[in-house]
Amino acid sequence: MDVTLEKKLQGFQLVAQEKLQAILCSIPGKKELILEPELIKPLEHVCTASWLKLKGIQRIYKHDAKQRLPRADDQVHIYMIRSLLGTYQTLLRQLQPLAMQTSSESPDLELRAFHIICVPSCYAYFHALLEQAGLCGLVQLHHYNWDFIYLDQGVLSLELPNLYECLYLQGNSSALSAMAQSLRLLQMICGQPAVTLTFGNHSTQLMHLLQALGTVPQSPNPPDFGAWLIMDRDKDYVSTLLTPAIYAGLLLEVFQLRAGEIVVDNANNKIRTQKLHLLQGKTEYATNQGKPSCIRLNSACDEIYGDNRYKHFAQASSLVRAQVKALGLELQKLNDMQLEEMHDYVARKLPKLTELKAKVLRHLNASEIVIQMLGNFRRLQTLEEDILNNVSRKRLLTEIDELLTTDGQRYNTLRLLCLLHLCAGVAPEELQSFARNYCNMFGHRELCVFQQLAQAGLLPVLLPERKTSAKLLSNLPLPKFQQTEFQANANRLKLLTSCADAEQPAAAGSASGHPAIKSCPSFVFNGMYIPLAAQLCSMLLNATSSEQLATKLAMIEGLQVHVGAQASTPKAYAAHLKTASTENADVFPLRLRNLFVFVVGGANYAEIAACDFVSKLTGAQITIASDTLLAGSDLIAAAFNH
Template identity: 85%
Template sequence: MDVTLDKKLQGFQLVAQEKLQAILCSIPGKKELILEPELIKPLEHVCTASWLKLKGIQRIYKYDAKQRVPREADQVHIYMIRSMLGTYQALLRQLQPLAMTVMASGESPDLALRMFHIICVPSCYAYFHALLEQVGFWGLVQLHHFNWDFIYLDHGVLSLELPNLYECLYLQGNSSALPAVAQSLRLLQMICGQPALTLTFGSHSAQLLQVLQALGPVPQPPNPPDFGAWLIIDRDKDYASTLLTPAIYAGLLLEVFQLRAGEISINNANNKIRSQKLQLLQGKSEYTTKPVPSNSKPSCIRLNSACDEIYGDNRYKHFAQASSSVRAQVKALSLELQKLNDLKLEEMHDYVARKLPKLTELKAKVLRHLNASEIVIQMLGNFRQLQTLEEDILNNVSRKRLLSEIDMLLTTDGQRFNTLRLLCLLHLCVGVAPEELQQFARNYCNMFGHRELCVFQQLSQAGLLPALQPERKSSTKLLSNLPIPKFQQTEFQANANRLKLLTSCADADQATGAGADASARAAAKACPSFVFNGTYIPLIAQLCSILLSASTAEQLATKLAMIEGLQIHVGGTQPSTPKAYAAQSKTGTGEATDVFPLRMRNLFVFVVGGANYAEIAACDFVAKLTNAQITVASDALLAGSDLIAAAFNN
């Protein structure tokens, strides 16, 4: 990525600091900040504790809904919480006795000197003000909103760190969070310029662009735009990239460990796989039998290639290759440290002063990655079997056997989220009949409890499963005499075939056969599908490849004309389909102009509803093949189990 563009993207931190400073400096008095724990890690990307103290914050506390923070007279409490109704209502209930005490004591008769302030991230909705008035806090509590916009996590990776956007849009049908996302995209346009072309795919993406256009034109920077095109896509247009298990190092780290603002904690026995597993089937291991000291800090890995060179070297490699590389580095470091025994006294002083601190820091990083890779191997012991099953699902190989294997995994492995994830993938690729879903739901509820039955309705709302219908025993005989209709081609199958997302096993075997030369083997591996072990190409990577390789609008339309829901926006023109855009640019009708081939080979990709590292790695691969730069951004980075877990939170 170009250095100036990289610096611009890192500049979001300075903008966020200015916005937060404006809020804090507008509040007079002795201030204490009470932070919701989920906001601590993202806020560390915006400012430090020392910076907050310079802005008048005397003490910082963690917000706990069950325990109030003690307050002294004339002390201003500033609460920073996520814009979630449940969290907001819990905070108002907690503030009620404190506010009554302030009113009774006669503190702060001037309404301008409010003792309580609530900063909502990223938005302060109108009904928040209505609730404040209903509980009698109008004039006592001041509401603010703060949006830190994009957080620069790594080279070419941006995140809004809004983990509940997927739940709002796809599970609840609530689009109230889209204006905050549009404001962040508008700020990106102010910093990097407006692209010549914007491609949207999905209803939420189109709605997001409408909100962005309603905000009005942005002042154009003096320099040319940094991005030649934008691609905004809904998460539900490519569920497969999230439901499939990635094969790369960064992707598998997220499958096992919890990610918060670009940092994972690896020194905890309660990782994602273990926490979702039925306790009866967990068994004993060294991670559960060893007591963890209460004062010990968990070991963390920051997923930033500039801060951690070990991660930077291995992040997009196949996991087997990455783990072997980490082990090789451990051996090399041990040999390097053994050289101390052969050094003379003068040489040892120089070695200890110059090289040893760097080696010690490198050793700590390598050991953290070694520990992480060992836990991943232990948690994903059936990794090859799982990938074979997913490949058969993609290729629709004996769906009856696939259903029985998923049922078997439910019984033997007992994973709450990942088993449902496989069933969702099966429905996406092949289709699941209502009777089959009823049978699976019965077995699932017998395993985890019947309170989880509502989860199937949530997944149906998101389009991951069919609607769960009640059983009708009286009509069983009548229905058994009727011919069973064949499954129709799903939208995923249609788009996957049109865009060639599914790689052919036969072609790969032919390229890697005994008679193939080294160049043929290299060509077989030169495909973005390596992120899923050569079975599937993420949709955003394929669309980026099409945008970068198209030489004319007509050529673009030839590849994308059959994809429903795709819209092209060029400059200030109205949205149109790829076919209509090609026709207008060819005949010269309207204001449409042919912007292909793209002069600026920088692409910005935004996934509405969460992106994953497999997609990011595939886009990075496409960028290197086409001599381009691709920046992937989203509201959050997640794994497939996080997508399913969201249905349990509603």
């Protein structure tokens, strides 16, 4: 093909620009754009401020929900906000006095004075609320979906950070329609795959929505992807709850991510801000640090990140230090140069070296903060390994309680308890005891967080304490814990390295200060666990027939194979091929070894790195996409947005 797959994926930016241009150009007059702060960084991936000015935007403001809105009589005000009910209602309350005043002063401006662009959807009840506020006809609504944003090679994001909260905590699936439209656009650009594998209720629902949107027009060019894999986040919570061992993953564990860019700030990083105030402390390093810097997680923009992103953190940090020393030696060469050599060196090579030096120093600073913040990293990974292998539950609960008291982290301690529940099970009495200790430390207002996490399937339901029933139950023999869904699927799909056939990397690699041997996708967790997405990709790429794939995926509930308009289990699909005519050829082995993976509810860099390893091992190309990129603490933090 003349156009490579990466170029096509980067072309989403042009489609997003065309969509935005259509909205802006449909609004006559001089325009002011008021942006919700959370939309600024993603919008920078779509267009620049100069591009907006060419489309008639005179000024750009940040929207502040606590301050009065700016107003100019000769300007059309365009507000761009996320499709969140609370944000929308706040904006309507702010607009009411302004819109009424404008309507009474100049009736001819009624239909063009105020516009609201909702990202990514404008729901039906938004129009009803507009009418209830008395603004129907005074404020015009638009919807804008920028679809996939190209963050890095093989990494796409819809940049919808609140989607996990909506789908898994609130049970609100209204955002799936916008995701289906983005996936349909991907089909129009890259063609329809021969087969799609879905795992989870939301993934299956997405496929139904895609089919309801109609078939994509046939393209003369062959498709770019041989298969799609769409999976729900709750089908592999473990790969998010485990602490990653790779450089990109640990950067996200410590620093805030904004549309593919992290903020290197030691005073306000994720670990420090979630700690109990009494345990935070103020180190000299934090107080003396200057203005926070930013690192863009894009290998084309930052070669230091590109070289180290999927390496083990110990290896990556030592390489960064070595590069700092090499740059110092390179700059010392100036002392031994003649005047003419010096002029040539300063004109040609020095600017590139200066830029490289700035990048290396940013990464050196970031890696030092990661080491400082994850001081108990080795103990944490040992604890996580014992949780995965269900070693001494009572001791594990005691250690988690001890970490709660000594470390005082609001999200990461809960994260360990959620991991324990998924891997081994947590009894209601054990949860009651932990919840009591947690609320004593962080306040009893956080009690509802446990209900939120139970809604997402991360914890059991927190039951009220009943002393009388507890006394009666204490005399009865308690049944043993049954095998959890995670344990069953992990054993069947060989996700735990203890039950995998292949030779696994040594888990003790990080404890000795050396990176784990990169011999299988589990290297992203120091050889403990293979992310489900990577394992399914490996099975799809290595399957020689549908019958072989069905054998590997047997007994896994919720998995569906979609070929054309037909959906069935892998076993039913393989059986259908045996009885069908020769016209229905088996799609396996895949003719085109390019895979597209979409995670509904947020992807993480451990999954991305593991899939990248599988792609190199099999000679394939795997593109990972999701609604957002997150770390384990972000998953838990979503339960606190109540």
